[in-house]
Amino acid sequence: MLDFDTAQNRLVQAGTRPEIAERVTVDQARGRILANNVSAAINIPPADNSAMDGYAIRFADFQEGISYPIQQRVYAGDLPQAIQPGQAIRLFTGSLIPEGADTIVIQEDCTETDGKLHINVAPVQGQHVRFTGEDMPAGKAILLKGTVIGSGQIAILASQGVTEIDVFPVPKIGILTTGNELAEPGQPLHAGQIYNSNASMLASLVKQLGSNVVRIVHAADTLEEIQDAISSLAEECDLVLTVGGVSVGDKDLVKPAIEASGGDMEMWRVRMKPGKPVALARLKGTPIVGLPGNPVSAYAVFTLMVSPLIRTMQGRTEVLPPLSYGRLDSQQDYQGDREEFLRVKAKSMPDGVLGLTPHAQQGSSIISSLAWASGLARIPADTKIAGGSTVAYYDFNLWGY
Incomplete structure (x- = not known):
């Protein structure tokens, strides 16, 4: 198994930065990535x-x-x-x-x-x-290539009289879910079935990052159906996300399907919890990331490893958002042989420290913990971490956008 940091870096490097740009109006630019530096054409303020x-x-x-x-x-x-x-x-x-x-x-x-x-x-x-130009002197770079355009950036562009701007294309992402046990929301559940929450969850996460989901496919647990789905998605998408079928069970057919289609496996399994069964492959030049089928594990892996890959493909300068650090508000000691990412809720404490309260149930089947948590606290592998210790914190409000 790869260690978490190496695996995360592999995912970052798996994306190709865009080389072309497209022009949009400033009114349409929110959430897009700036393709060129922008310099001030006029002084702001224009006069004392x-x-x-x-x-x-x-x-x-x-x-x-x-x-x-x-x-x-x-x-x-x-x-x-x-x-x-x-x-x-x-x-x-x-x-x-x-x-x-x-x-x-x-x-x-x-x-x-x-x-x-x-x-x-x-x-x-x-x-x-x-004074003239004290905010933005004419000729000075005011926005840099790779910047995410938000409301503040739009204010800068409008103050310069800009009406159109060059941005990078939005990555096209396909999602493949697998599993005979899955039923689509809105359909009746038969014995032994559960609803497919992964497709909607991942589509929402992709859109939240400012990318487009062009197709969602669900395939039955057969090598032929999974292989056909992966091949077609790789043809029309810039990135394919598969969910489930990347472990070692009899019905875990995503890895064999990629290999049977001529794809190259670049990574398989990561020393992390939740989320050990993570695959990275390439088919017809398109990167494919295989996520665990458990929704909690898929959410964690997407947040920590897929979101940096997508940011790379978007052309962003910052692909790894900043980490915070907080104090574990827990009486429990933690130690394991994998990096563990606890679902926690962050709260500013009276002493100014960020308090991180772990969810009472850390099992990977507890989907409700995703809506409760504000982020993930990292517990290093092979290290005893006592309650009250300071740990790294991955804020969903930073890592999910």
């Missing part, structure tokens, strides 16, 4: 302006106890006159700074009476002025 409601003055004119005639009132969008010596101009947030003025005195520090300004608090030169 007031950060507050107040009065523009020349700092050199300031003297305690004197008053300043109000020369003009300027609203955002108006063009101000050049300021005259010894005078003040009333401004509002976003108003352009008049030529010759260099300081804003906020209205809370002033009194205006009969068209004259009285300054009650001594100003500091340059205060409350937003």
Whole structure:
């Protein structure tokens, strides 16, 4: 069995980074991956302006106890006159700074009476002025290739007047579930059957990452049907995910089906819990990842190992999200011969530490624990970890997006 870190790295390297781009409108760009660096075409702000409601003055004119005639009132969008010596101009947030003025005195520090300004608090030169280009100077790179475009990035693009942007294509992913015991949701259950929760779960995880599920296939437990399904999915998809059938039982036919189709097995079985039966293969140039049939195990493997592969294929710069660390809120000691990933719920504790409470039932059959947990806590292999120890934490809100 491969150790977890080696296996995770193999999955990351199994993806091919995109080399082509497609153009979309900025309104359609949320969740897409930027295909090129973007530089500022204009200064933001484009001109010096007031950060507050107040009065523009020349700092050199300031003297305690004197008053300043109000020369003009300027609203955002108006063009101000050049300021005259010894005078003040009333401004509002976003108003352009008049030529010759260099300081804003906020209205809370002033009194205006009969068209004259009285300054009650001594100003500091340059205060409350937003300077040209201080946010985004023209020519500077403001968004980098490989960035996920979110609402903040769209705000940057819109502020530059950008209406279209180059992004990488969305990976096309196929899902194959296997097992004669599975019935589709909505259909009656016969004796010995369970509902197929893996297909819907994995499709949701793929979409959550910003990729497309182009086809979901369920195959009966025969070599021929599984082989046909894998071959057709490999033809039309950039990545194929199979669920179940990758262990060593008589009906575990995914591995033989891949090999019978001419595929090459690159990895099989990982030293982790849950999720030991994990396969990586390639057929007709398409990577195939075989996930365990147990939904909890499939969820964990997808989160920890498949999501980095998909991020690579999307062209993202960051394929491994940052880890957090927290304290195990448990009285139990943990030790095993595989890396174990506990389903835990994270909570900020009064001392500022992240507390990680393990679910009471860590069996791989406890599907309800997936909705309860906020992430996975890593227990290293061959190491005794006592309750209260600090461990690595994989937050679903980081690793699932």
